[in-house]
Amino acid sequence: xxxxxxxxxxxxxxxxxxxxELNTIIKDWERVxxxxxxxxxxxxxxxxxxxxxxxxxHVVNSxxxxxxxxxFAPWIDMxxxxxxxxxxxxxxxxxxxxxxxxxxxxxxQYELSYTNVLNMLELAGIPLxxxxxxxxxxLVVAGxxxxxxxxxxxxxxxxxxxxxxxxxxxxxxEVVHRYKGGGREELLMAxxxxxxxxxxxxxxxxxxxDGGFRRIVAQAGVxxxxxxxxxxxxxxxxxxxxPIVPYLEAVHDRAVLEVFRGxxxxxxxxxxxxxxxxxxxxxxxxLLDQAEALLSNTGYRELSLSSxxxxxxxxxxxxxxxxxERYGNEPVNVSLPSLRVDSFAVExxxxxxxxRKSSLTFAPEAGTQRLRNVINKxxxxxxxxxxxxxxxxxxWMRLKLYFMLGLPTExxxxxxxxxxxxxxxxxxxxxxxxxxxxLAVTVSTSSFVPKPHTPFQWEPQAPLPVLRERQAFLxxxxxxxxxxxxxxxxxxxxxxxxFARGDxxxxxxxxxxxxxxxRLDGWRECFRFDLWQQAFAETGIDPGAYAxxxxxxxxxxxxxxxxxxxxxEFLTREHAQALAGETTRDCRNDQCTGCGLCPxxxxxxxxxxxxxxxxx
Amino acid sequence: xxxxxxxxxxEGRARYVSHLDIVRAFERAxxxxxLRLLYSQGFNPRPKLTFAAPLAVGVSGCREYLDLELxxxxxxxxxxxxxxxxLPDGLVxxxxxxxxxxxxxxxxxxxTRYLAxxxxxxxxxxxxxxxxxxAFLSRGEIVVERRSAKGLKRKNIRPGIYSLRAGINGGKLxxxxxxxxxxxxxxxxxxxxxxxxxxxxxxxxxxVLRTALMSRDNQLLWGGKGDGE
Numbered sequence: 001x002x003x004x005x006x007x008x009x010x011x012x013x014x015x016x017x018x019x020x021e022l023n024t025i026i027k028d029w030e031r032v033x034x035x036x037x038x039x040x041x042x043x044x045x046x047x048x049x050x051x052x053x054x055x056x057x058h059v060v061n062s063x064x065x066x067x068x069x070x071x072f073a074p075w076i077d078m079x080x081x082x083x084x085x086x087x088x089x090x091x092x093x094x095x096x097x098x099x100x101x102x103x104x105x106x107x108x109q110y111e112l113s114y115t116n117v118l119n120m121l122e123l124a125g126i127p128l129x130x131x132x133x134x135x136x137x138x139l140v141v142a143g144x145x146x147x148x149x150x151x152x153x154x155x156x157x158x159x160x161x162x163x164x165x166x167x168x169x170x171x172x173x174e175v176v177h178r179y180k181g182g183g184r185e186e187l188l189m190a191x192x193x194x195x196x197x198x199x200x201x202x203x204x205x206x207x208x209x210d211g212g213f214r215r216i217v218a219q220a221g222v223x224x225x226x227x228x229x230x231x232x233x234x235x236x237x238x239x240x241x242x243p244i245v246p247y248l249e250a251v252h253d254r255a256v257l258e259v260f261r262g263x264x265x266x267x268x269x270x271x272x273x274x275x276x277x278x279x280x281x282x283x284x285x286x287l288l289d290q291a292e293a294l295l296s297n298t299g300y301r302e303l304s305l306s307s308x309x310x311x312x313x314x315x316x317x318x319x320x321x322x323x324x325e326r327y328g329n330e331p332v333n334v335s336l337p338s339l340r341v342d343s344f345a346v347e348x349x350x351x352x353x354x355x356r357k358s359s360l361t362f363a364p365e366a367g368t369q370r371l372r373n374v375i376n377k378x379x380x381x382x383x384x385x386x387x388x389x390x391x392x393x394x395x396w397m398r399l400k401l402y403f404m405l406g407l408p409t410e411x412x413x414x415x416x417x418x419x420x421x422x423x424x425x426x427x428x429x430x431x432x433x434x435x436x437x438x439l440a441v442t443v444s445t446s447s448f449v450p451k452p453h454t455p456f457q458w459e460p461q462a463p464l465p466v467l468r469e470r471q472a473f474l475x476x477x478x479x480x481x482x483x484x485x486x487x488x489x490x491x492x493x494x495x496x497x498x499f500a501r502g503d504x505x506x507x508x509x510x511x512x513x514x515x516x517x518x519r520l521d522g523w524r525e526c527f528r529f530d531l532w533q534q535a536f537a538e539t540g541i542d543p544g545a546y547a548x549x550x551x552x553x554x555x556x557x558x559x560x561x562x563x564x565x566x567x568x569e570f571l572t573r574e575h576a577q578a579l580a581g582e583t584t585r586d587c588r589n590d591q592c593t594g595c596g597l598c599p600x601x602x603x604x605x606x607x608x609x610x611x612x613x614x615x616x
Numbered sequence: 617x618x619x620x621x622x623x624x625x626x627e628g629r630a631r632y633v634s635h636l637d638i639v640r641a642f643e644r645a646x647x648x649x650x651l652r653l654l655y656s657q658g659f660n661p662r663p664k665l666t667f668a669a670p671l672a673v674g675v676s677g678c679r680e681y682l683d684l685e686l687x688x689x690x691x692x693x694x695x696x697x698x699x700x701x702x703l704p705d706g707l708v709x710x711x712x713x714x715x716x717x718x719x720x721x722x723x724x725x726x727x728t729r730y731l732a733x734x735x736x737x738x739x740x741x742x743x744x745x746x747x748x749x750x751a752f753l754s755r756g757e758i759v760v761e762r763r764s765a766k767g768l769k770r771k772n773i774r775p776g777i778y779s780l781r782a783g784i785n786g787g788k789l790x791x792x793x794x795x796x797x798x799x800x801x802x803x804x805x806x807x808x809x810x811x812x813x814x815x816x817x818x819x820x821x822x823x824v825l826r827t828a829l830m831s832r833d834n835q836l837l838w839g840g841k842g843d844g845e
Contacts, residue, residue, distance in 0.1 A: 001734070006820050008632055009674045015637065020629030022641070022704040245644060247630075247637040247704075299644030299702075330647075331661065 004095065007081040015248050016044035017078060019070070019092030022245040023297070025057070026093045027067040033180065034066040034173045036103040037091050037138075041116035042522060044072045048244070049252035051306060052107060052144065052165070058240035059169050066173045069093035069101075073116040073520065074123070082123060089123040098124035102176050104138045106157075108146035111499035112492060112521040114153060117142075118514045121156065128511065130158050130201060135184040139176065143168075147198075148228075148275055149452040149559035152499050152506035154200035158188060162196045162562060163228030163275070164261075166237050171197075192222040196229035203561060205504050213503050216561045227563040230601055234261055234280040235608075241293040245300070254302035254335065255294040259287060259319070263308035264587045264605070267365070268376045268578050269404065271451035272308055275564050277597045278605040279588055284315045284322075291323060295332060302333045311340040311348060312588065314607050320352055338363070341379040346390040359398035359442070360391050366407055367417025373581045374409050376574075381421065388425050392432035398440040399425060405470050405487075406448040406462030408578065415470045418443060419477035426482055442484040445474065447493035451500050453564040455574035458551040461497040463544075464490055491529040492521065497547035503558035506546070509539040567596030617654055619685050619717065620695050623710045623838055626677045630706025635670035641704060642682065649698035652687040668721045668829050668837055669728065669797055675804070677826040679710075681837045683721045711838075725797045726832040727778060730804040732791040734822035736784055737815045745782040745789070748815055753780060760806045773810065776802035789817070797829070 008014040029035070038056060040047030047053060053070070060068035069091035074082060082089070089098045098104055104126070106117050118128055121140065127133050130140070142150060143161035150160045161168050171194045179187035192199040202222045206214045218224045231237045239258070246253075260281040263273045282290075291303055303323065310316065323334045334352040339345040341362045349360060364379050366372045372379060388399060403418050422443050429439045447467050450459045462470075467490035478485040499506060513535035520526040536543045551557060553572045570593075577584060587593045588607065598604055626638070633641070643663045646653050655661035664685035671677050686695075696712040703709065740748070752758070758774040776796030783790045791811075795802040808819035829837050 001821050001823055005823070009820050013634070014632040014673060015634070018629045018632050020704060020706055022644075024704075245704075247633040247641055249637070249640075296648060299647035301647070331655070 003085045003087050004090070007078070007085055007087060010081055011077045012075065013044075013248060016072065017074065017092065019095075021247055023242045024093060024244055025061045025067070026069075027061070029067075029094060029096070032065065032067045034103075034177050035101045036060055036066065036068045036105055036173075037098055037101040038068055038070050039098070039104050039106045039117075039120055040070070040072045041106055041108075041113040041120060042073050042110075042520070043075055044246070045248060045250050047072045048246045048248075048250040050107065050109065051256050051258060054240040054243040054256075055238070056105075056165055056169055057244070058242075059166055059238050060173065062238065063170070063173060065177060068105075069096075071098055071120070073113075073120055076520070076526070079119075079123065079519075088125045089120055099126050099138060101138050102180065103172065104140050106140070106142040107144040108142050108150065108153070109144050110522060111146060111496045112527075114499060114510055115514050115518045115521055117153065118156060118511060119519045122514070129155050131155075133158075133184070135182070135187075139184075139187070141172070145271060145275060146500075148271070148562055148564060149500065149502070150198070150200070151205075151504045151558045152502040152510055154504045155507045157200060159191045160198040160200065161229070162198060162226055164231045165229070166231050168194070168196050168229045171195075189221065196226065198226040198562060200504075205558070207505075213556055213558050215556050216558070218561065225561050225563045227601070228275065228565055230278075230565070230603060231261070231280070232603060234258075234606070235282045235286050239290055241290060242297045243294070245298045252304065253300075254304050255291075255298050255300040256304050256306050257287060257291055257294060258282070258306050259310055259313045259316075260307045262605070263312070265309060265312075265378070266376050266574075266584050266586065266593065268374075268455040268574055269365075269407065269448060269451070271454050274453045274566060276308065277565065277595065278603060280606045281314060281608040283608045284319050287319060288322060288326075291327075295327065295330075301331065302335055303327070304335045304337055306337060309338060309340060310336050311338075311342075311345045316348065320348060324352060341383050341387050343387055343390040346387055346394060349391075350394045359400055359440075360396050361400040361402065362387065363402035364421065365402065365404050366410075366414060367403060367419070367421055368414045370581060371407060371410060371414045371417070373583050374578045375404075375407055376578065376583050378583055378586075381424075384421065385424060385428055388428050389432060392429050392434050397429070397434045397438045398442070399429070400442045400444060401425065403443065403445045404448045405445045405474075405490075406467050408448075408456060408459045410462070410470075412470070412473065415474055416477065418445070418474060422478060422483060429482075436482070439482045440484060441482060442486060443474075443478055444486045444488075445471065446488040447490045449493050449497045449500055452557070452559045452562075453566065453571075455571050455578055457501070457557065457571065458553065458555075458575060460548045460550045461494065463548060464494055467493070489524065489527070492524075492527055494543070494547055495521065495529075495532055498543045499546075501549070501558070502546050506541060509535050509541045509543075512539050563600075565597040565601045567594075567600070570595040617685050617687065618689055619683055619715050620690075620692060620712050621715045621721070621837070622682050622684065622695075622699065622712050624680050624682070624703075625708040625710060626671060626680055626706065627708065628676075628706040630704065631671075631674060631676045634673050635667070638671075638707070639665060639667065641707060642684075645699060645702045645704075645707075646684065649702040651684075651690070651695060651698055654685040654687055666721050669725045671826060672803060672805070672824075675730075675824045675826055679828055679838075680826070681721060681829060683715065713838075721837065723798075724831045724837055725829050727830050728795050728797045728826060729828040729830070730793045730795065731825045731827050732793070732804055732808060732822040733788050733825075734791075734817065736787065736789045737817050740815070742782070742784045745784075745815075749780055749782050752811065752814060753777065758810050760810055762806070773802045773806055776800050777807065780807065791822075792827075 139158045141159045147160045175190045202219045205216045208214045262276045262279040365377045426441045450456045516531045654664040666683045668681040692712040699709045757772045778794040
């Protein structure tokens with residue numbers, strides 16, 4: 001028995017750590033010059049549900065000169081055993097130590113996974129600070145949505161990839177190959193010249209006498225602003241048609257078909273809607289071919305049509321009808337991850353779901369029309385009631401409604417509006433004759449977190465006591481038969497807000513939190529707010545100064561040097577309109593809203609045309 | 617509808633996969649292989665796929681069995697080949713045959729054989745080990761604790777140990793056991809743990825392999841005598 005084998009007998013779900021799943025790629029280590037390990041800073045079941053990982057695994061492994069393996073954050077029991085036996089973090093494919101790879105590539109999906117990034121580096125035996133790593137150590141890089149403000153992680157990351165990775169990863173492989181065996185500094189300088197790559201050590205922040213962030217200065221030879229990368233033709237972009245099929249049940253345990261990227265609805269709180277612009281659809285015939293390949297290569301019984309707002313796909317009705325026609329008897333279920341609040345969406349859900357055993361979820365986000373206008377969520381009370389009526393009439397009895405607490409300008413009246421809406425929905429259910437025993441309306445709230453590159457990036461987060469008070473208020477108003485209220489802990493949202501808009505001065509606090517034992521913070525049973533407070537206190541950080549900070553339009557922002565392609569003027573205009581309660585149309589069908597992205601990146605939205613020869 | 621019995625090995629990385637996940641892996645493999653499994657009727661259709669005996673996580677099996685029912689007649693060799701090219705590494709089909717309708721596969725299993733391989737306890741040779749095992753088995757009661765939904769339970773495993781032999785092979789201690797399956801079952805790790813109380817051995821150091829599943833009349837599920845395979 002090896003050390004690993006012995007450890008595996010003592011941990012929960014050892015299959016998380018060993019690999020060997022269907023469609024895994026194991027290459028001959030000695031014959032491949034560039035070796036990358038994709039590091040997902042959360043547990044296996046979460047990481048394996050992430051489409052980006054499957055895409056990059058496919059992109060890198062399709063090259064002869066590179067390989068990509070995987071590693072995930074170990075659960076607490078595994079970490080304890082690894083530390084006890086002195087076993088360093090290892091990849092799933094070849095069971096090699098992570099520090100043997102040329103590149104460790106993290107994805108930053110969520111601020112609360114930052115402690116896992118540091119903990120994984122430490123478990124791998126890789127010095128945390130870039131400056132302490134010599135050329136014999138792997139290059140540590142990161143991408144993903146949080147890469148749009150990676151400043152709190154800046155001292156730990158050699159390079160950060162902004163935007164979509166399909167093409168940028170090829171550049172990474174080539175640069176690493178060319179500079180292999182050479183000095184770290186030359187390699188980093190070459191990377192800093194690749195479009196979309198940000199090498200934090202070449203950028204120095206400056207702070208004012210008052211302690212405020214003043215600006216960030218790029219050293220000579222690197223771009224002053226790093227602009228995100230974007231895939232121009234999504235229809236022809238590489239797509240993983242032989243994704244790894246986990247043995248363990250992943251969070252999303254199904255085949256995933258990405259129908260389009262980007263979303264132009266323009267919800268003002270939404271970072272994904274900002275950083276994944278413009279909308280790029282795939283053609284229906286491409287999607288049908290990909291669906292066929294995915295199902296026959298995986299054996300999944302569920303196909304999920306994925307995007308930020310799948311109901312918006314130009315040919316969604318025809319696509320779904322064709323998929324149900326082809327696979328409905330297999331039996332393969334087609335699933336829609338997010339539903340727009342309208343009857344069309346319910347009809348669509350009905351057409352894919354023969355048996356309506358599950359619940360339907362809608363996200364009005366705010367309780368009053370006034371506040372929905374502020375956030376540009378263009379859903380009226382009438383829309384919602386009509387939609388739920390269609391849903392109840394179609395036989396659904398359990399509905400879930402998502403809202404946010406603490407949105408800019410929110411008052412108690414808006415919070416009360418959530419309860420009022422929920423009761424109206426419930427009444428509709430009774431009106432439609434849903435049986436009392438099975439009717440259920442679940443309200444879920446999360447706390448608003450201001451995110452960089454959105455029109456709300458200047459806004460403060462609502463103070464913790466206010467969030468708690470509003471939650472308690474809502475709890476009181478949502479008591480009653482057939483009503484369920486669920487909420488996210490505001491403390492986690494507070495830490496999320498601190499890091500979302502943080503600067504480099506947070507790095508020591510993050511490091512201290514890891515030393516104190518913070519990790520897997522996204523898991524309620526692991527999150528330790530007391531340890532976070534201790535870490536902030538010991539490193540002299542006032543977390544409230546980050547979360548509750550209100551920025552002026554002319555204030556420097558710690559992420560000003562990172563360019564999502566959207567004009568700052570557009571964001572200020574959107575912010576002003578939000579406060580005035582004015583909405584902005586979707587650019588998909590109406591006229592251009594002038595966000596600046598298309599001219600800035602020299603790209604155009606692509607909406608698939610109808611009747612291009614396919615049976616759809 | 618035809619019912620096929622598959623004999624397969626579960627080894628390498630696949631031994632860390634739980635039984636429930638193995639069931640899903642086989643279901644997906646049949647779909648990829650274009651074998652049309654029969655599904656139960658009803659709200660939540662389940663595939664007609666039944667296993668002889670779940671394998672504990674971490675334990676390999678070199679003669680595991682499952683029955684699958686298909687919508688259509690197929691040659692056993694076709695089924696075998698189709699599965700061979702569609703299962704992940706570590707799930708290795710060995711043979712397929714058609715079986716007549718009969719009792720559920722699981723109800724046939726009465727006893728199981730295991731081989732546990734680990735380090736030789738310090739200061740013991742083969743003869744000394746045999747003597748220890750004889751003394752161990754001569755006890756009327758061997759009590760272990762087993763965790764169940766209702767908490768820890770004490771359990772006498774002696775009646776469920778049909779045989780236990782030790783040998784030293786290539787410098788390794790090889791323990792072969794024949795244990796009760798089904799009601800009153802005994803698990804190999806329980807035997808190792810109980811042995812660890814009188815011998816200096818650590819159960820975690822042992823690699824465990826299930827070598828056979830047998831019915832009450834000492835027949836292998838495959839047919840043929842238990843000793844003949």
